[in-house]
Amino acid sequence: MLTVQQVNKQFTREGETFQALKNVSLEIQDGEIYGIIGYSGAGKSTLIRLFNGLEKPTSGDVLVNGQSIIGLSEQAMRPVRQKMGMIFQHFNLLWSKTVIDNIMLPLKLIGVNKKQRLAKARQLLKLVELTDYEAAYPSELSGGQKQRVAIARALISDPAILLCDEATSALDPKTTASILTLLAKINRDLGITIVLVTHEMDAVRRICQRIAVMENGQLIEEGSVHDIFERPQAAATKAFVSESLVVTPSETQASIDQLLNRVQNGSIVKLRFNEEQSVQPVIGQLMRRYQAIEISVISGSLQQTVNGALGYLYIQIQADPTDLKAVLADLAQQTIEVEVIRHD
Numbered sequence: 316m317l318t319v320q321q322v323n324k325q326f327t328r329e330g331e332t333f334q335a336l337k338n339v340s341l342e343i344q345d346g347e348i349y350g351i352i353g354y355s356g357a358g359k360s361t362l363i364r365l366f367n368g369l370e371k372p373t374s375g376d377v378l379v380n381g382q383s384i385i386g387l388s389e390q391a392m393r394p395v396r397q398k399m400g401m402i403f404q405h406f407n408l409l410w411s412k413t414v415i416d417n418i419m420l421p422l423k424l425i426g427v428n429k430k431q432r433l434a435k436a437r438q439l440l441k442l443v444e445l446t447d448y449e450a451a452y453p454s455e456l457s458g459g460q461k462q463r464v465a466i467a468r469a470l471i472s473d474p475a476i477l478l479c480d481e482a483t484s485a486l487d488p489k490t491t492a493s494i495l496t497l498l499a500k501i502n503r504d505l506g507i508t509i510v511l512v513t514h515e516m517d518a519v520r521r522i523c524q525r526i527a528v529m530e531n532g533q534l535i536e537e538g539s540v541h542d543i544f545e546r547p548q549a550a551a552t553k554a555f556v557s558e559s560l561v562v563t564p565s566e567t568q569a570s571i572d573q574l575l576n577r578v579q580n581g582s583i584v585k586l587r588f589n590e591e592q593s594v595q596p597v598i599g600q601l602m603r604r605y606q607a608i609e610i611s612v613i614s615g616s617l618q619q620t621v622n623g624a625l626g627y628l629y630i631q632i633q634a635d636p637t638d639l640k641a642v643l644a645d646l647a648q649q650t651i652e653v654e655v656i657r658h659d
């Protein structure tokens with residue numbers, strides 16, 4: 316578990332004091348993927364660097380598994396750091412070394428013998444799907460491949476935690492998606508806690524379970540991905556959420572109302588999905604169970620997250636009153652919010 320308690324961080328620049336973190340407190344549980352999102356200069360990098368001691372707070376406490384790391388000597392900090400891997404926006408690879416040498420380097424520095432280093436590095440190359448690139452140099456790789464090498468290097472000391480500082484910010488959307496999928500796999504298969512610093516709401520939506528939103532050094536909002544997307548409170552959070560939910564003109568409320576007005580028959584029901592459900596089985600099950608009813612999708616806006624679908628769907632149901640009642644009762648049994656917009 317990673318804990319930050321009432322942390323302040325001041326930097327002094329050209330004689331002037333600048334407060335990069337203001338009274339920040341948060342807790343990251345073992346095994347989760349936790350997102351820290353904010354615009355440039357919000358204090359995200361400073362915050363994530365507290366965990367491995369790259370930054371020290373001016374006041375407040377930072378705890379790793381319940382133990383304060385403030386005031387630990389360099390020597391005492393070493394085992395703590397070894398349990399944390401870190402990846403960066405610009406990969407931080409050594410250009411003069413091959414892929415395999417880059418990956419093995421952390422083990423070389425602590426004196427692990429070559430045979431063991433090589434075996435471990437090859438195992439990780441397989442995990443990041445770069446087996447054929449062992450002898451390549453970083454300059455021969457694409458951005459996504461370089462980040463895969465950096466991930467393999469970060470995992471070589473068997474860390475319990477992986478800190479990712481804008482790890483996908485230099486990558487195109489498709490490569491970003493493949494790196495996020497890899498991070499989710501690492502979290503799932505190896506049980507590694509992931510802290511993901513980013514300015515891309517889409518990245519946190521895809522793989523995080525919880526998010527902290529930072530602005531001007533303050534943590535302005537925190538919660539599950541579901542709650543933050545459903546009910547963003549702060550203005551900055553609302554801006555991030557609307558950036559991520561690609562709302563086409565056909566999805567604005569006015570046009571939905573227009574669309575609903577055009578539906579002549581049947582009842583209109585709004586289903587709000589909350590991540591625990593997949594959409595297809597819900598609709599499919601209803602159609603199978605009630606063969607006398609007709610269901611058509613009118614409109615919707617759905618986003619996929621790690622836990623399922625998030626968003627809403629307007630459906631038209633044509634059914635006799637008894638079936639309709641049964642369908643609504645059936646839906647209410649599931650973890651979907653059901654709102655009847657119009658009764659037939």
Ligand SMILES: Nc1ncnc2c1ncn2[C@@H]1O[C@H](COP(=O)(O)OP(=O)(O)OP(=O)(O)O)[C@@H](O)[C@H]1O
Pocket residue numbers: 326327328333334335353354355356357358359360361362481
């Ligand atoms: N070593 C430093 N000395 C002086 N000021 C610093 C230092 N490190 C960070 N800052 C300042 O602290 C503020 C927060 O920086 P930080 O890098 O944590 O923000 P960020 O949210 O990660 O943004 P970015 O994505 O642009 O890095 C910025 O105004 C930055 O200029």
